[in-house]
Amino acid sequence: MEVDVEYIEILQSDVKQRRRFLVKLIEDTVRDLLQSVDKNESPKILFDDGRNSGWSSNSSSSMSSESEGFGTSSSGSREKTLKFTANKCRQKFALIMRVLEHVHGNLVNNLDNNESDFYSTRRSFFYTLKNEDIKRFVKREQQVEWAINQVTMMLECGPWEIGFYTTSKGLVAGDLSLHLNDGRCVNYEQRNCLPVPDVVANVTRIRTSADFVLVVEKDSVFQKLLHDELPASSSCILVTGKGYPDVPTRMLVNLLSEKVRLPVYALVDANPYGFEIMCVYRFGTLNNSGFRKQLLCSEMRWLGVHQEDLRLYNIPRVRLTKGDYKKIGELMDRSYVDSDFSKHLMEMKQGKAEIESVQQPKKRFLADFYIPEKIRLKNYY
Secondary structure (H helix, E strand, O other), X not given: OOOOOEEEEOOOOOHHHHHHHHHHHHHHHHHHHHHHHHOOOOOEEEEEOOHHHOOOHHHHOOOOOHHHOEEEOOOOOOEEEEEOOOHHHHHHHHHHHXXXXXXXXXXXXXXXXXXXXXXXXXXXXXXXXXXXXXHHHOOOHHHHHHHHHHHHXXXXXXXXXXXXXXXXXXXXXXXXXXXXXXXXEEEEOOOOOEEOOOOHHHEXXXXXXXXXXXXXXXXXXXXXXXXXXXXXXXXXXXXXXXXXXXXXXXXXXXXXXXXXXXXEEEEOOEOHHHHHHHHHHHHOOHHHHHHHHHOOOOOOEEEEOOHHHHHHOOOOOEOOOXXXXXXHHHHHOOOOOOHHHHHHHHHHOOOEEOHHHHHOOOOOHHHHHHHHHHHHOOOOO
16 A cells, blocks of 8 residues: 655754844843943843733733732733842842853854754753852752743743753654754654654654644553554554643644644543643643744644543543642633633533543554544544
């Protein structure tokens, strides 16, 4: 049987031009701060907090508040202000300036270089700071993560563009080859899995014969479907972010959807946290607002597990916890939750279930019937 194979070339942006632009943006920001000091004004940093992501003000409250050194307009504007005022704010301000200094030097020294020495992990940068005078402001790794996130929002760029990458925990199986700009090629197979590349932005060419992408919430379900040979039997690319997905996994799913034009389906637990994981892929998060377009998979469809599946297959529900009810309330407040999603969330209050509960009555029920049949009938949202 002849298999159709697609080869997709990924247009790479001019790295040198982009890095020059970011260098100028940093220099302009620092110049403005110095001018404020020269005028005896308190320096401040302005940036977009990313509320256009569709996340409500309730869901963003954990990220920033007045107590964390931010000011925000009473009108609900997306603009955030970090002021050089109270001691706590000054520490945050100093940490952001140190990140900007590091990023500026890294960009200037690597305008023409896209090799591995341009990149570092947030953790390695954290330990670098622990050996500097600023270490008294850096007690936890999360503080460095916070500062890097603020810088990406200020510069409206991805962390990989300024030299930071996340070690991916995502896994992929299926007929797929990813060619990288350093000459390497990652060849995925239908019966074995490999990690997602740490810097998906470096993909220059994609080869695949797959018909669709299936993103599953959990590694245990991923391994079960891989064992049942779903990538081969359904000609699909199987992906898992092992729970809440990291940046590389989301970026790869976006690439397969936007560039290869493959249909993307999500299979998650029938509980509010599974629903939220699907929404992270589909609608993004506040923390990634500076580069969210490269992570979103707006064409993803929620394949299951739905409440009607629990009724259809007579699957027993588990009682929700107080945390589950609270999470449903938070999800209902988000602007991207439409009437269909609201209906599912309200029905979810009757009880929850995991993907594994749908594996009955046959061992290969998910791979042989449930998944292909729901796709055939277009039973997704």
